[in-house]
Amino acid sequence: xxxxxxxxxxxxxxxxxxxxxxxxxxxxxxxxxxxxxxxxxxxxxxxxxxxxxxxxxxxxxxxxxxxxxxxxxxxxxxxxxxxxxxxxxxxxxxxxxxxxxxxxxxxxxxxxxxxxxxxxxxxxxxxxxxxxxxxxxxxxxxxxxxxxxxxxxxxxxxxxxxxxxxxxxxxxxxxxxxxxxxxxxxxxxxxxxxxxxxxxxxxxxxxxxxxxxxxxxxxxxxxxxxxxxxxxxxxxxxxxxxxxxxxxxxxxxxxxxxxxxxxxxxxxxxxxxxxxxxxxxxxxxxxxxxxxxxxxxxxxxxxxxxxxxxxxxxxxxxxxxxxxxxxxxxxxx
Amino acid sequence: xxxxxxxxxxxxxxxxxxxxxxxxxxxxxxxxxxxxxxxxxxxxxxxxxxxxxxxxxxxxxxxxxxxxxxxxxxxxxxxxxxxxxxxxxxxxxxxxxxxxxxxxxxxxxxxxxxxxxxxxxxxxxxxxxxxxxxxxxxxxxxxxxxxxxxxxxxxxxxxxxxxxxxxxxxxxxxxxxxxxxxxxxxxxxxxxxxxxxxxxxxxxxxxxxxxxxxxxxxxxxxxxxxxxxxxxxxxxxxxxxxxxxxxxxxxxxxxxxxxxxxxxxxxxxxxxxxxxxxxxxxxxxxxxxxxxxxxxxxxxxxxxxxxxxxxxxxxxxxxxxxxxxxxxxxxxx
DNA sequence: AGCTTATCACGAAACGTTTAGCTCTCGCAT
DNA sequence: ATGCGAGAGCTAAACGTTTCGTGATAAGCT
Numbered sequence: 001x002x003x004x005x006x007x008x009x010x011x012x013x014x015x016x017x018x019x020x021x022x023x024x025x026x027x028x029x030x031x032x033x034x035x036x037x038x039x040x041x042x043x044x045x046x047x048x049x050x051x052x053x054x055x056x057x058x059x060x061x062x063x064x065x066x067x068x069x070x071x072x073x074x075x076x077x078x079x080x081x082x083x084x085x086x087x088x089x090x091x092x093x094x095x096x097x098x099x100x101x102x103x104x105x106x107x108x109x110x111x112x113x114x115x116x117x118x119x120x121x122x123x124x125x126x127x128x129x130x131x132x133x134x135x136x137x138x139x140x141x142x143x144x145x146x147x148x149x150x151x152x153x154x155x156x157x158x159x160x161x162x163x164x165x166x167x168x169x170x171x172x173x174x175x176x177x178x179x180x181x182x183x184x185x186x187x188x189x190x191x192x193x194x195x196x197x198x199x200x201x202x203x204x205x206x207x208x209x210x211x212x213x214x215x216x217x218x219x220x221x222x223x224x225x226x227x228x229x230x231x232x233x234x235x236x237x238x239x240x241x242x243x244x245x246x247x248x249x250x251x252x253x254x255x256x257x258x259x260x261x262x263x264x265x266x267x268x269x270x271x272x273x274x275x276x277x278x279x280x281x282x283x284x285x286x287x288x289x290x291x292x293x294x295x296x297x298x299x300x301x302x303x304x305x306x307x308x309x310x311x312x313x314x315x316x317x318x319x320x321x322x323x324x325x326x327x328x329x330x331x332x333x
Numbered sequence: 334x335x336x337x338x339x340x341x342x343x344x345x346x347x348x349x350x351x352x353x354x355x356x357x358x359x360x361x362x363x364x365x366x367x368x369x370x371x372x373x374x375x376x377x378x379x380x381x382x383x384x385x386x387x388x389x390x391x392x393x394x395x396x397x398x399x400x401x402x403x404x405x406x407x408x409x410x411x412x413x414x415x416x417x418x419x420x421x422x423x424x425x426x427x428x429x430x431x432x433x434x435x436x437x438x439x440x441x442x443x444x445x446x447x448x449x450x451x452x453x454x455x456x457x458x459x460x461x462x463x464x465x466x467x468x469x470x471x472x473x474x475x476x477x478x479x480x481x482x483x484x485x486x487x488x489x490x491x492x493x494x495x496x497x498x499x500x501x502x503x504x505x506x507x508x509x510x511x512x513x514x515x516x517x518x519x520x521x522x523x524x525x526x527x528x529x530x531x532x533x534x535x536x537x538x539x540x541x542x543x544x545x546x547x548x549x550x551x552x553x554x555x556x557x558x559x560x561x562x563x564x565x566x567x568x569x570x571x572x573x574x575x576x577x578x579x580x581x582x583x584x585x586x587x588x589x590x591x592x593x594x595x596x597x598x599x600x601x602x603x604x605x606x607x608x609x610x611x612x613x614x615x616x617x618x619x620x621x622x623x624x625x626x627x628x629x630x631x632x633x634x635x636x637x638x639x640x641x642x643x644x645x646x647x648x649x650x651x652x653x654x655x656x657x658x659x660x661x662x663x664x665x666x
Numbered sequence: 667a668g669c670t671t672a673t674c675a676c677g678a679a680a681c682g683t684t685t686a687g688c689t690c691t692c693g694c695a696t
Numbered sequence: 697a698t699g700c701g702a703g704a705g706c707t708a709a710a711c712g713t714t715t716c717g718t719g720a721t722a723a724g725c726t
Contacts (some may be wrong), residue, residue, distance in 0.1 A: 005712065023673090050383060050447065095415075137335065279586040279589070348706045349684085350708095384711090387710095
């Protein structure tokens with residue numbers, strides 16, 4: 001039903017080749033250019049991108065895989081990534097793994113069938129095997145925020161370990177000795193941030209009771225449950241470092257429900273400067289990730305790789321997190 | 334590089350038609366079936382969906398337009414919609430309008446160029462003109478959550494006006510007389526909820542000072558600013574009805590920063606039962622939308638329409654919101 | 667004037683599928 | 697035996713583009 005390039009041929013008397021060339025930015029005689037422009041406008045012609053994709057073998061579509069689209073962290077990342085992709089003429093096909101690694105496997109195959117030109121992925125866990133089919137197919141990949149073990153892909157992350165160290169050192173400087181951590185070892189970010197915590201504690205010669213280290217998962221519910229456990233200990237910590245945005249939520253929920261209050265009884269240090277840290281009272285101390293940069297950089301790397309015919313070595317970009325001060329830390333004599 | 338159906342032909346000696354028929358569920362002789370199965374597995378053959386789309390004129394891809402992908406409300410909706418679409422074999426091409434109606438216009442054209450089989454849209458404002466190109470092209474459309482003025486499309490919403498009435502009546506029953514509202518008139522939901530507020534106030538013979546009615550936009554920042562203004566009035570309200578999830582956030586932020594506290598000095602009633610209402614202390618009273626149902630129903634309507642060759646009359650589905658009690662309302666003598 | 671070069675247009679093949687319509691074979695009922 | 701229909705396979709065209717190689721025209725040089 002919609003007009004095709006053949007209709008333009010009828011209308012102008014020119015050949016398909018000439019019309020196609022002009023529409024793709026080639027040079028034609030001024031009078032032909034006018035004819036084509038007129039016909040395109042009159043017939044509301046728009047190139048069929050499916051047909052184009054078949055012959056050029058490029059769909060101008062990028063697959064984006066996230067571990068959970070309902071998390072505001074991912075939503076914010078997708079917002080930046082989507083806007084930038086669009087600016088460069090690419091569409092964004094989103095696959096939500098919903099925290100399920102099976103689904104993640106299936107998503108890769110799905111995107112390959114859709115013939116995406118490249119894949120941006122914020123993975124569910126540290127195991128990157130699910131990417132194998134894409135590697136085999138030679139589809140460019142960029143991994144964002146959470147690196148995967150032993151990958152050969154481009155990767156954009158932040159200095160997780162150092163950021164965690166800075167956070168924990170801040171707590172220590174405020175006089176805290178009994179500091180707990182809530183994170184996850186299954187994701188890259190959680191494991192790196194845990195290392196930072198351990199390092200800071202060790203450097204300062206502080207003891208780490210086993211029950212102060214919670215390494216389950218980076219979810220709201222795990223944060224909630226862990227915090228309840230911590231507060232119920234015979235000797236609860238005086239400060240807690242939360243290694244991820246969703247954990248922030250769960251922890252704050254648990255504190256609000258308890259008899260403890262922040263910062264009088266318990267000091268908190270979180271991650272990611274999104275809505276929560278600013279909305280709550282007291283304002284939460286956090287390490288802020290440069291999320292926009294993360295998104296922009298990942299798009300840049302991917303399009304670069306798609307554009308270049310030569311194979312390029314994998315690149316590792318590491319951005320820096322910065323501290324945002326709040327009122328959630330009590331200074332201990 | 335990947336295997337094509339022609340490679341299967343070489344491997345089996347069968348014709349393209351036979352192979353295609355079998356792959357699409359047709360019947361072939363057992364020995365041929367075996368041959369094809371073997372070749373498909375050995376060559377890792379997967380049909381090229383681009384080529385298929387060209388001839389069938391169906392891409393098995395749905396365009397989903399949201400007014401802001403970074404909002405957790407939309408993220409949650411997208412999660413449900415995406416999962417259900419996927420279950421039915423469809424991909425989800427997401428376009429974020431980022432609150433910009435220009436962008437929204439451009440998004441429709443973009444999706445049409447991508448030849449999506451249908452469009453699900455959570456619109457930015459009440460004006461639905463941006464959908465015209467899709468209507469002209471005969472692409473099925475379903476509008477979710479926020480209806481648009483005078484549309485002929487399928488539409489899934491909730492009983493906004495009645496829900497707002499219930500909320501305001503709850504405040505009135507608790508003894509409140511000075512009740513303010515924060516919403517927006519530009520969106521369908523905001524304007525309907527405003528009507529509900531006005532109706533409840535009128536039914537109970539309550540006065541509505543002009544400065545108690547804030548109808549700017551449904552964003553965090555507007556909620557924040559409006560609440561500051563309300564609290565600064567010579568005669569501030571004793572209760573506030575917040576007509577949307579983002580507004581909740583802004584309002585709570587403003588209250589936390591002020592000398593007022595909830596519910597002692599100010600009672601609050603919000604919308605949408607997502608993270609915030611549960612996390613905050615005191616727990617927030619809200620009207621809860623059946624978000625999963627909203628998403629599922631919209632997918633169902635769309636696929637039904639895509640599947641049917643006959644034209645169908647537009648359908649209007651209205652779901653019901655329910656009240657979730659909290660501790661954010663003070664009972665006045 | 668004759669030769670070269672640059673510019674533009676064109677015809678035809680190709681991309682990887684689906685599908686309409688035809689042919690062939692086989693078995694069964696008459 | 698003959699006729700018939702069902703089932704399965706095949707050929708070829710079609711979907712709407714891009715692109716390769718060639719041809720034509722005009723302009724620029726000696």
